[in-house]
Amino acid sequence: MLKTITTEVYNGKTKYKKYGLPLAVAVLVIFHAVGFWGLLFSGEPERFQNLTPMNLLLTNTLLFAFHRSWNGGFILFTLLAFAVGFFSEVIGIHTGLLFGDYTYGQALGTKVWEVPLLIGLNWVMLVYSTGHISNYTPWPWWAKAILGTLLMLLLDFFLEPVAMQFDFWSWHTGEIPLSNFIGWFAVAFILQLYFQKARFEKFNPLAPYVYLVQLTFFVSIYVLL
Structure with a gap:
Protein backbone atom coordinates (compact mmCIF):
# COMPACT_ATOMS: atom_id res chain seq x y z
CA MET A 1 0.00 0.00 0.00
CA LEU A 2 2.71 2.49 1.03
CA LYS A 3 4.79 1.52 -1.99
CA THR A 4 1.83 2.18 -4.28
CA ILE A 5 1.18 5.62 -2.77
CA THR A 6 4.88 6.52 -3.02
CA THR A 7 4.96 5.45 -6.66
CA GLU A 8 1.85 7.52 -7.45
CA VAL A 9 3.33 10.61 -5.76
CA TYR A 10 6.61 10.18 -7.66
CA ASN A 11 4.79 9.73 -10.98
CA GLY A 12 2.70 12.82 -10.23
CA LYS A 13 5.77 14.94 -9.56
CA THR A 14 7.44 13.65 -12.74
CA LYS A 15 4.31 14.36 -14.76
CA TYR A 16 4.06 18.00 -13.68
CA LYS A 17 7.79 18.67 -13.51
CA LYS A 18 7.97 18.94 -17.30
CA TYR A 19 5.72 22.00 -17.13
CA GLY A 20 8.07 23.88 -14.80
CA LEU A 21 10.42 25.28 -17.45
CA PRO A 22 7.73 26.43 -19.93
CA LEU A 23 5.81 28.05 -17.08
CA ALA A 24 8.90 29.87 -15.80
CA VAL A 25 9.72 31.12 -19.32
CA ALA A 26 6.13 32.28 -19.75
CA VAL A 27 6.28 34.24 -16.48
CA LEU A 28 9.55 35.88 -17.55
CA VAL A 29 8.12 36.85 -20.94
CA ILE A 30 4.89 38.21 -19.45
CA PHE A 31 6.63 40.33 -16.80
CA HIS A 32 9.10 41.77 -19.29
CA ALA A 33 6.34 42.37 -21.85
CA VAL A 34 4.33 44.29 -19.24
CA GLY A 35 7.44 46.30 -18.34
CA PHE A 36 8.10 47.01 -22.02
CA TRP A 37 4.55 48.29 -22.53
CA GLY A 38 4.60 50.24 -19.29
CA LEU A 39 7.85 52.06 -19.98
CA LEU A 40 7.06 52.98 -23.56
CA PHE A 41 3.30 53.11 -24.03
CA SER A 42 1.47 53.46 -20.69
CA GLY A 43 2.04 57.20 -20.37
CA GLU A 44 3.20 56.57 -16.79
CA PRO A 45 6.72 55.18 -17.13
CA GLU A 46 7.65 56.24 -13.57
CA ARG A 47 5.22 53.69 -12.12
CA PHE A 48 6.87 50.89 -14.06
CA GLN A 49 10.38 52.13 -13.27
CA ASN A 50 9.53 51.63 -9.62
CA LEU A 51 8.67 47.98 -10.36
CA THR A 52 12.20 47.27 -11.62
CA PRO A 53 13.46 45.86 -8.28
CA MET A 54 10.50 43.46 -8.14
CA ASN A 55 11.18 42.34 -11.71
CA LEU A 56 14.85 41.70 -10.94
CA LEU A 57 14.01 39.77 -7.77
CA LEU A 58 11.42 37.68 -9.59
CA THR A 59 13.85 36.90 -12.40
CA ASN A 60 16.54 35.84 -9.95
CA THR A 61 14.09 33.76 -7.91
CA LEU A 62 12.98 31.86 -11.00
CA LEU A 63 16.53 31.46 -12.27
CA PHE A 64 17.98 30.04 -9.08
CA ALA A 65 14.93 27.85 -8.45
CA PHE A 66 16.27 25.79 -11.36
CA HIS A 67 19.79 25.58 -9.95
CA ARG A 68 20.62 22.01 -8.93
CA SER A 69 23.70 22.15 -6.76
CA TRP A 70 23.55 24.38 -3.68
CA ASN A 71 26.96 23.30 -2.42
CA GLY A 72 29.76 25.33 -0.87
CA GLY A 73 31.30 26.06 -4.27
CA PHE A 74 28.10 27.62 -5.55
CA ILE A 75 27.47 29.66 -2.41
CA LEU A 76 31.05 30.96 -2.49
CA ILE A 91 34.70 52.23 -6.69
CA GLY A 92 33.28 53.43 -9.99
CA ILE A 93 30.75 55.77 -8.39
CA HIS A 94 33.17 57.37 -5.94
CA THR A 95 36.34 57.56 -8.03
CA GLY A 96 35.37 57.48 -11.69
CA LEU A 97 37.73 54.54 -12.14
CA LEU A 98 36.79 51.31 -13.94
CA PHE A 99 33.69 52.61 -15.74
CA GLY A 100 33.74 56.42 -15.82
CA ASP A 101 31.78 59.18 -14.06
CA TYR A 102 28.19 58.16 -13.42
CA THR A 103 25.47 58.30 -10.76
CA TYR A 104 22.69 55.86 -9.90
CA GLY A 105 19.10 57.07 -9.97
CA GLN A 106 16.18 55.83 -7.86
CA ALA A 107 14.73 53.12 -10.11
CA LEU A 108 16.87 50.27 -8.76
CA GLY A 109 15.84 50.62 -5.13
CA THR A 110 17.75 50.74 -1.86
CA LYS A 111 21.33 51.98 -2.03
CA VAL A 112 24.39 51.40 0.10
CA TRP A 113 27.32 53.76 -0.51
CA GLU A 114 25.25 55.25 -3.35
CA VAL A 115 25.04 51.91 -5.20
CA PRO A 116 21.78 49.89 -5.33
CA LEU A 117 22.13 46.53 -3.59
CA LEU A 118 20.40 44.90 -6.53
CA ILE A 119 23.38 45.73 -8.72
CA GLY A 120 25.42 43.04 -6.97
CA LEU A 121 22.63 40.53 -7.59
CA ASN A 122 22.45 41.65 -11.20
CA TRP A 123 26.15 40.89 -11.66
CA VAL A 124 25.60 37.39 -10.24
CA MET A 125 22.66 36.78 -12.57
CA LEU A 126 24.47 37.99 -15.69
CA VAL A 127 27.69 36.08 -15.04
CA TYR A 128 25.73 32.95 -14.18
CA SER A 129 23.37 33.05 -17.18
CA THR A 130 26.00 33.98 -19.80
CA GLY A 131 28.41 31.46 -18.31
CA HIS A 132 25.80 28.76 -18.82
CA ILE A 133 25.28 29.79 -22.43
CA SER A 134 29.03 29.65 -23.12
CA ASN A 135 29.12 26.13 -21.70
CA TYR A 136 26.99 24.92 -24.60
CA THR A 137 30.08 25.30 -26.78
CA PRO A 138 32.86 22.66 -26.95
CA TRP A 139 35.52 25.35 -26.41
CA PRO A 140 38.21 25.35 -23.71
CA TRP A 141 37.37 27.04 -20.42
CA TRP A 142 39.23 30.26 -21.18
CA ALA A 143 37.43 30.66 -24.53
CA LYS A 144 34.11 30.08 -22.80
CA ALA A 145 35.04 32.84 -20.34
CA ILE A 146 35.69 35.22 -23.25
CA LEU A 147 32.36 34.32 -24.89
CA GLY A 148 30.50 34.86 -21.61
CA THR A 149 32.17 38.25 -21.24
CA LEU A 150 31.25 39.29 -24.80
CA LEU A 151 27.63 38.25 -24.20
CA MET A 152 27.58 40.51 -21.13
CA LEU A 153 29.03 43.37 -23.15
CA LEU A 154 26.42 42.85 -25.87
CA LEU A 155 23.65 43.22 -23.31
CA ASP A 156 25.30 46.27 -21.75
CA PHE A 157 25.58 47.97 -25.14
CA PHE A 158 21.78 48.01 -25.48
CA LEU A 159 21.14 48.45 -21.75
CA GLU A 160 23.11 51.68 -21.30
CA PRO A 161 20.87 54.05 -23.33
CA VAL A 162 17.76 52.50 -21.75
CA ALA A 163 19.23 52.94 -18.27
CA MET A 164 19.90 56.62 -18.93
CA GLN A 165 16.38 57.16 -20.21
CA PHE A 166 14.60 55.53 -17.27
CA ASP A 167 16.61 56.68 -14.25
CA PHE A 168 18.64 53.52 -13.64
CA TRP A 169 21.83 55.56 -13.82
CA SER A 170 23.21 58.56 -15.71
CA TRP A 171 26.59 59.55 -17.08
CA HIS A 172 27.89 62.94 -16.01
CA THR A 173 28.88 63.86 -19.57
CA GLY A 174 25.55 62.70 -20.98
CA GLU A 175 27.37 60.18 -23.16
CA ILE A 176 28.44 56.58 -22.57
CA PRO A 177 32.24 56.56 -22.35
CA LEU A 178 34.47 53.87 -23.85
CA SER A 179 35.86 53.31 -20.35
CA ASN A 180 32.49 51.82 -19.37
CA PHE A 181 32.86 48.96 -21.82
CA ILE A 182 36.54 48.46 -21.01
CA GLY A 183 35.72 48.31 -17.31
CA TRP A 184 32.79 45.97 -17.91
CA PHE A 185 35.00 43.66 -19.95
CA ALA A 186 37.68 43.55 -17.24
CA VAL A 187 35.33 42.85 -14.31
CA ALA A 188 33.12 40.48 -16.30
CA PHE A 189 36.11 38.51 -17.61
CA ILE A 190 37.49 37.98 -14.10
CA LEU A 191 34.10 36.71 -12.94
CA GLN A 192 33.65 34.53 -16.01
CA LEU A 193 37.03 32.92 -15.38
CA TYR A 194 35.94 32.23 -11.83
CA PHE A 195 32.60 30.82 -13.01
CA GLN A 196 34.38 28.35 -15.27
CA LYS A 197 36.66 27.15 -12.48
CA ALA A 198 34.14 27.19 -9.62
CA ARG A 199 33.20 23.74 -8.37
CA PHE A 200 29.46 23.34 -8.72
CA GLU A 201 27.11 21.76 -11.23
CA LYS A 202 26.61 24.15 -14.13
CA PHE A 203 23.39 23.08 -15.76
CA ASN A 204 20.40 25.37 -15.46
CA PRO A 205 17.85 25.07 -18.30
CA LEU A 206 16.35 28.48 -17.51
CA ALA A 207 19.64 30.40 -17.71
CA PRO A 208 19.71 30.91 -21.52
CA TYR A 209 16.09 32.10 -21.47
CA VAL A 210 16.81 34.66 -18.76
CA TYR A 211 19.57 36.16 -20.88
CA LEU A 212 17.58 36.05 -24.13
CA VAL A 213 14.46 37.60 -22.59
CA GLN A 214 16.51 40.42 -21.08
CA LEU A 215 18.44 40.99 -24.32
CA THR A 216 15.19 41.09 -26.31
CA PHE A 217 13.69 43.50 -23.78
CA PHE A 218 16.53 46.01 -23.95
CA VAL A 219 17.09 45.71 -27.71
CA SER A 220 13.38 46.34 -28.30
CA ILE A 221 13.36 49.47 -26.14
CA TYR A 222 16.68 50.63 -27.64
CA VAL A 223 15.22 50.42 -31.16
CA LEU A 224 12.12 52.42 -30.19
CA LEU A 225 13.77 55.14 -28.11
Missing part, protein backbone atom coordinates in the same frame (compact mmCIF):
# COMPACT_ATOMS: atom_id res chain seq x y z
CA PHE A 77 30.71 31.86 -6.18
CA THR A 78 27.47 33.73 -5.48
CA LEU A 79 28.92 35.70 -2.56
CA LEU A 80 32.16 36.60 -4.35
CA ALA A 81 30.44 37.52 -7.62
CA PHE A 82 28.03 39.73 -5.68
CA ALA A 83 30.88 41.36 -3.74
CA VAL A 84 33.13 41.92 -6.78
CA GLY A 85 30.28 43.34 -8.86
CA PHE A 86 28.94 45.55 -6.09
CA PHE A 87 32.27 46.95 -4.89
CA SER A 88 33.41 47.53 -8.47
CA GLU A 89 30.40 49.81 -8.79
CA VAL A 90 31.17 51.48 -5.45
Whole structure:
Protein backbone atom coordinates (compact mmCIF):
# COMPACT_ATOMS: atom_id res chain seq x y z
CA MET A 1 0.00 0.00 0.00
CA LEU A 2 2.71 2.49 1.03
CA LYS A 3 4.79 1.52 -1.99
CA THR A 4 1.83 2.18 -4.28
CA ILE A 5 1.18 5.62 -2.77
CA THR A 6 4.88 6.52 -3.02
CA THR A 7 4.96 5.45 -6.66
CA GLU A 8 1.85 7.52 -7.45
CA VAL A 9 3.33 10.61 -5.76
CA TYR A 10 6.61 10.18 -7.66
CA ASN A 11 4.79 9.73 -10.98
CA GLY A 12 2.70 12.82 -10.23
CA LYS A 13 5.77 14.94 -9.56
CA THR A 14 7.44 13.65 -12.74
CA LYS A 15 4.31 14.36 -14.76
CA TYR A 16 4.06 18.00 -13.68
CA LYS A 17 7.79 18.67 -13.51
CA LYS A 18 7.97 18.94 -17.30
CA TYR A 19 5.72 22.00 -17.13
CA GLY A 20 8.07 23.88 -14.80
CA LEU A 21 10.42 25.28 -17.45
CA PRO A 22 7.73 26.43 -19.93
CA LEU A 23 5.81 28.05 -17.08
CA ALA A 24 8.90 29.87 -15.80
CA VAL A 25 9.72 31.12 -19.32
CA ALA A 26 6.13 32.28 -19.75
CA VAL A 27 6.28 34.24 -16.48
CA LEU A 28 9.55 35.88 -17.55
CA VAL A 29 8.12 36.85 -20.94
CA ILE A 30 4.89 38.21 -19.45
CA PHE A 31 6.63 40.33 -16.80
CA HIS A 32 9.10 41.77 -19.29
CA ALA A 33 6.34 42.37 -21.85
CA VAL A 34 4.33 44.29 -19.24
CA GLY A 35 7.44 46.30 -18.34
CA PHE A 36 8.10 47.01 -22.02
CA TRP A 37 4.55 48.29 -22.53
CA GLY A 38 4.60 50.24 -19.29
CA LEU A 39 7.85 52.06 -19.98
CA LEU A 40 7.06 52.98 -23.56
CA PHE A 41 3.30 53.11 -24.03
CA SER A 42 1.47 53.46 -20.69
CA GLY A 43 2.04 57.20 -20.37
CA GLU A 44 3.20 56.57 -16.79
CA PRO A 45 6.72 55.18 -17.13
CA GLU A 46 7.65 56.24 -13.57
CA ARG A 47 5.22 53.69 -12.12
CA PHE A 48 6.87 50.89 -14.06
CA GLN A 49 10.38 52.13 -13.27
CA ASN A 50 9.53 51.63 -9.62
CA LEU A 51 8.67 47.98 -10.36
CA THR A 52 12.20 47.27 -11.62
CA PRO A 53 13.46 45.86 -8.28
CA MET A 54 10.50 43.46 -8.14
CA ASN A 55 11.18 42.34 -11.71
CA LEU A 56 14.85 41.70 -10.94
CA LEU A 57 14.01 39.77 -7.77
CA LEU A 58 11.42 37.68 -9.59
CA THR A 59 13.85 36.90 -12.40
CA ASN A 60 16.54 35.84 -9.95
CA THR A 61 14.09 33.76 -7.91
CA LEU A 62 12.98 31.86 -11.00
CA LEU A 63 16.53 31.46 -12.27
CA PHE A 64 17.98 30.04 -9.08
CA ALA A 65 14.93 27.85 -8.45
CA PHE A 66 16.27 25.79 -11.36
CA HIS A 67 19.79 25.58 -9.95
CA ARG A 68 20.62 22.01 -8.93
CA SER A 69 23.70 22.15 -6.76
CA TRP A 70 23.55 24.38 -3.68
CA ASN A 71 26.96 23.30 -2.42
CA GLY A 72 29.76 25.33 -0.87
CA GLY A 73 31.30 26.06 -4.27
CA PHE A 74 28.10 27.62 -5.55
CA ILE A 75 27.47 29.66 -2.41
CA LEU A 76 31.05 30.96 -2.49
CA PHE A 77 30.71 31.86 -6.18
CA THR A 78 27.47 33.73 -5.48
CA LEU A 79 28.92 35.70 -2.56
CA LEU A 80 32.16 36.60 -4.35
CA ALA A 81 30.44 37.52 -7.62
CA PHE A 82 28.03 39.73 -5.68
CA ALA A 83 30.88 41.36 -3.74
CA VAL A 84 33.13 41.92 -6.78
CA GLY A 85 30.28 43.34 -8.86
CA PHE A 86 28.94 45.55 -6.09
CA PHE A 87 32.27 46.95 -4.89
CA SER A 88 33.41 47.53 -8.47
CA GLU A 89 30.40 49.81 -8.79
CA VAL A 90 31.17 51.48 -5.45
CA ILE A 91 34.70 52.23 -6.69
CA GLY A 92 33.28 53.43 -9.99
CA ILE A 93 30.75 55.77 -8.39
CA HIS A 94 33.17 57.37 -5.94
CA THR A 95 36.34 57.56 -8.03
CA GLY A 96 35.37 57.48 -11.69
CA LEU A 97 37.73 54.54 -12.14
CA LEU A 98 36.79 51.31 -13.94
CA PHE A 99 33.69 52.61 -15.74
CA GLY A 100 33.74 56.42 -15.82
CA ASP A 101 31.78 59.18 -14.06
CA TYR A 102 28.19 58.16 -13.42
CA THR A 103 25.47 58.30 -10.76
CA TYR A 104 22.69 55.86 -9.90
CA GLY A 105 19.10 57.07 -9.97
CA GLN A 106 16.18 55.83 -7.86
CA ALA A 107 14.73 53.12 -10.11
CA LEU A 108 16.87 50.27 -8.76
CA GLY A 109 15.84 50.62 -5.13
CA THR A 110 17.75 50.74 -1.86
CA LYS A 111 21.33 51.98 -2.03
CA VAL A 112 24.39 51.40 0.10
CA TRP A 113 27.32 53.76 -0.51
CA GLU A 114 25.25 55.25 -3.35
CA VAL A 115 25.04 51.91 -5.20
CA PRO A 116 21.78 49.89 -5.33
CA LEU A 117 22.13 46.53 -3.59
CA LEU A 118 20.40 44.90 -6.53
CA ILE A 119 23.38 45.73 -8.72
CA GLY A 120 25.42 43.04 -6.97
CA LEU A 121 22.63 40.53 -7.59
CA ASN A 122 22.45 41.65 -11.20
CA TRP A 123 26.15 40.89 -11.66
CA VAL A 124 25.60 37.39 -10.24
CA MET A 125 22.66 36.78 -12.57
CA LEU A 126 24.47 37.99 -15.69
CA VAL A 127 27.69 36.08 -15.04
CA TYR A 128 25.73 32.95 -14.18
CA SER A 129 23.37 33.05 -17.18
CA THR A 130 26.00 33.98 -19.80
CA GLY A 131 28.41 31.46 -18.31
CA HIS A 132 25.80 28.76 -18.82
CA ILE A 133 25.28 29.79 -22.43
CA SER A 134 29.03 29.65 -23.12
CA ASN A 135 29.12 26.13 -21.70
CA TYR A 136 26.99 24.92 -24.60
CA THR A 137 30.08 25.30 -26.78
CA PRO A 138 32.86 22.66 -26.95
CA TRP A 139 35.52 25.35 -26.41
CA PRO A 140 38.21 25.35 -23.71
CA TRP A 141 37.37 27.04 -20.42
CA TRP A 142 39.23 30.26 -21.18
CA ALA A 143 37.43 30.66 -24.53
CA LYS A 144 34.11 30.08 -22.80
CA ALA A 145 35.04 32.84 -20.34
CA ILE A 146 35.69 35.22 -23.25
CA LEU A 147 32.36 34.32 -24.89
CA GLY A 148 30.50 34.86 -21.61
CA THR A 149 32.17 38.25 -21.24
CA LEU A 150 31.25 39.29 -24.80
CA LEU A 151 27.63 38.25 -24.20
CA MET A 152 27.58 40.51 -21.13
CA LEU A 153 29.03 43.37 -23.15
CA LEU A 154 26.42 42.85 -25.87
CA LEU A 155 23.65 43.22 -23.31
CA ASP A 156 25.30 46.27 -21.75
CA PHE A 157 25.58 47.97 -25.14
CA PHE A 158 21.78 48.01 -25.48
CA LEU A 159 21.14 48.45 -21.75
CA GLU A 160 23.11 51.68 -21.30
CA PRO A 161 20.87 54.05 -23.33
CA VAL A 162 17.76 52.50 -21.75
CA ALA A 163 19.23 52.94 -18.27
CA MET A 164 19.90 56.62 -18.93
CA GLN A 165 16.38 57.16 -20.21
CA PHE A 166 14.60 55.53 -17.27
CA ASP A 167 16.61 56.68 -14.25
CA PHE A 168 18.64 53.52 -13.64
CA TRP A 169 21.83 55.56 -13.82
CA SER A 170 23.21 58.56 -15.71
CA TRP A 171 26.59 59.55 -17.08
CA HIS A 172 27.89 62.94 -16.01
CA THR A 173 28.88 63.86 -19.57
CA GLY A 174 25.55 62.70 -20.98
CA GLU A 175 27.37 60.18 -23.16
CA ILE A 176 28.44 56.58 -22.57
CA PRO A 177 32.24 56.56 -22.35
CA LEU A 178 34.47 53.87 -23.85
CA SER A 179 35.86 53.31 -20.35
CA ASN A 180 32.49 51.82 -19.37
CA PHE A 181 32.86 48.96 -21.82
CA ILE A 182 36.54 48.46 -21.01
CA GLY A 183 35.72 48.31 -17.31
CA TRP A 184 32.79 45.97 -17.91
CA PHE A 185 35.00 43.66 -19.95
CA ALA A 186 37.68 43.55 -17.24
CA VAL A 187 35.33 42.85 -14.31
CA ALA A 188 33.12 40.48 -16.30
CA PHE A 189 36.11 38.51 -17.61
CA ILE A 190 37.49 37.98 -14.10
CA LEU A 191 34.10 36.71 -12.94
CA GLN A 192 33.65 34.53 -16.01
CA LEU A 193 37.03 32.92 -15.38
CA TYR A 194 35.94 32.23 -11.83
CA PHE A 195 32.60 30.82 -13.01
CA GLN A 196 34.38 28.35 -15.27
CA LYS A 197 36.66 27.15 -12.48
CA ALA A 198 34.14 27.19 -9.62
CA ARG A 199 33.20 23.74 -8.37
CA PHE A 200 29.46 23.34 -8.72
CA GLU A 201 27.11 21.76 -11.23
CA LYS A 202 26.61 24.15 -14.13
CA PHE A 203 23.39 23.08 -15.76
CA ASN A 204 20.40 25.37 -15.46
CA PRO A 205 17.85 25.07 -18.30
CA LEU A 206 16.35 28.48 -17.51
CA ALA A 207 19.64 30.40 -17.71
CA PRO A 208 19.71 30.91 -21.52
CA TYR A 209 16.09 32.10 -21.47
CA VAL A 210 16.81 34.66 -18.76
CA TYR A 211 19.57 36.16 -20.88
CA LEU A 212 17.58 36.05 -24.13
CA VAL A 213 14.46 37.60 -22.59
CA GLN A 214 16.51 40.42 -21.08
CA LEU A 215 18.44 40.99 -24.32
CA THR A 216 15.19 41.09 -26.31
CA PHE A 217 13.69 43.50 -23.78
CA PHE A 218 16.53 46.01 -23.95
CA VAL A 219 17.09 45.71 -27.71
CA SER A 220 13.38 46.34 -28.30
CA ILE A 221 13.36 49.47 -26.14
CA TYR A 222 16.68 50.63 -27.64
CA VAL A 223 15.22 50.42 -31.16
CA LEU A 224 12.12 52.42 -30.19
CA LEU A 225 13.77 55.14 -28.11
